[in-house]
Structures are given as C-alpha cells and as structure tokens.
Amino acid sequence: MKKLILLLIMLVSLSAFSQDEGRRMGNRSPEEMANFASERMTNMLDLNEAQQEQVKSYYLNRTExxxxxRKEQSGRMSREERKKMMEKAATAEDEEMKKILTEEQYGKWQKSREERRKNWQDGNRRRN
Known part of the structure; x- marks a missing residue:
C-alpha cells in the first residue's frame, strides 16, 4: 500500500508538466497535494516534524x-521541451531531498523513486 501511494506521489510530480490540470489527482489544490506528499513520505521514511514541514513547503511551492x-504554456511545449523541464524538476527535487532527509532516508527515498519510475515506464510501454 505504501508503495502504491508513493507511486502516486511521484507520478504527480513527474507527470504534472505533461498532463492537463483536470486529469491530475482530481483537481486537488496545491495545499492538498503538498499535504498528501508530506503524509506519504512521513509514513515511508518516518520523517520528524521539521522534515515534514520542509517537505510540505517544498511540494507546495513546486505544485504552485x-x-x-501549465497555464502560461497551455499546451505549447514540444515533447523535447517537456522532457527537459521534467528532468530539471527531478534534479531540483533530488537536490532538495538531499538537504531535507538523512542519508538513510535519502537512500530509501531514491530507491523508491527508481522503482516508481520503472513501474511507470513499464505501464506506459504496455499502453503503447
């Protein structure tokens, strides 16, 4: 169950640049999405209160x-531009998580993220 929830969190963060706002987690507000991400990471990584607030703040800013x-671009991005933007966002997320998490938590988060990416890519291959 935790892996499924984590997969949802990462799918939201990785696919948010390429998906229509209405299709993404049912029109949740940035605050709701940040709370969701913070709760899931807390359950997975046993975050302390300070870490929870930092994660929540990061995901709130990122979602906003x-x-x-998305509103500014309104579908005008090419596939290559979208890919570059997603890679940049993933790199920024990685750097921020290094600052927030302990080494052990970061390793666990990174491993989980790689599993989610693999599962997401496998799912996309089956659909195509």
Missing amino acids: EMQKM
Whole structure:
C-alpha cells in the first residue's frame, strides 16, 4: 500500500508538466497535494516534524509553480521541451531531498523513486 501511494506521489510530480490540470489527482489544490506528499513520505521514511514541514513547503511551492507554468504554456511545449523541464524538476527535487532527509532516508527515498519510475515506464510501454 505504501508503495502504491508513493507511486502516486511521484507520478504527480513527474507527470504534472505533461498532463492537463483536470486529469491530475482530481483537481486537488496545491495545499492538498503538498499535504498528501508530506503524509506519504512521513509514513515511508518516518520523517520528524521539521522534515515534514520542509517537505510540505517544498511540494507546495513546486505544485504552485507547475500550475502557473501549465497555464502560461497551455499546451505549447514540444515533447523535447517537456522532457527537459521534467528532468530539471527531478534534479531540483533530488537536490532538495538531499538537504531535507538523512542519508538513510535519502537512500530509501531514491530507491523508491527508481522503482516508481520503472513501474511507470513499464505501464506506459504496455499502453503503447
């Protein structure tokens, strides 16, 4: 169950640049999405209160930025531009998580993220 929830969190963060706002987690507000991400990471990584607040703040800012970019772009991005933007966001997320998490938590988070990516890619191959 935890892996499924974590998969949902990462799918939201990785696919938010390429998906329509209405299709993504049912029109949740940035605050709801940040709470969701913070709760799931807390359950998976046993975050302390300070870490929970940092994760929540990070995902709130990130979600608001993504929504703003989507409105500005309104579907005008090429596939290559979208891929570059997603890679940049993933790199920024990685750097931020290094600052917030302990080494042990970061390793566990990274392993989980790789599993989610693999599962997501496998699912996309089956659909195509």
